Amino acid sequence: MMADMPNKTRKPVIGFAAYSGTGKTTLLKEIIPLLRGKGIRVGVIKHAHHSFDIDTPGKDSYELRMAGASQMLIASRQREALLVEKEAGCEADLGRLLEKLDQNSLDMILVEGFKDEAFAKIELYRGGVGKPPLYPQDADIIAIATDGELPVATHLPVLNINAADQIVDFLCSRFCPAKTNPGP
Secondary structure, three states: OOOOOOOOOOOOOOEOOOOOOOOHHHHHHHHHHHHHOOOOOEEEEEOOOOOOOOOOOOOOHHHHHHHOOEEEEEOOOOOOOEOOOOOOOOOOOOOHHHHHHHHHHHHHEEOOOOOOOOOEEEEOHHHHHHHOOOOOOOEEEEEEEEEEOOOOOOOOOOEEEHHHHHHHHHHHHHHHHOOOOOOO
16 A cells, blocks of 8 residues: 655655666656646655765855754755755655655655655666566555566556656656646
8 A cells, every 4th residue: 555645745746766777867857857848846856875965165055064064054046955964874764855845836746766665656677777676565656667578467557768758648647637738
């Protein structure tokens, strides 16, 4: 049974789950502009399995964070970024991250990774990666996007991983049927 994320989001949350090297980011880079072209405002949460830094050494915000600020909010007319230092070993919590998004300015939230969390996901499967499919062990998978034959039988929709427009049509029909007019 697909778990719901009560009190975490008022917008559809759809994950793209796969093993590393399957092409999650590449596919999302194709999907997002197509959704925008349909007037759908998209938010994205990406899980990283490693340390990362989006701040630049030598910049004031970086220096203040390195001085010990546990949270650093950087803001300009064009964008905002909140950097939060976490304790080592504390895994990212999808529900908490969803609460940080300004959902009033979004129509849909796409999630890259978090494949072990319980929420609606499209599995990306490439036989050439050499890993088993996540489906049917993951009951939250709602469709499978692949570039070949699946090694398991499924009743789920099977999409072409190389046809971003097909995946966008699936997302729109399932999660935003009223949002079909091109927007700004």
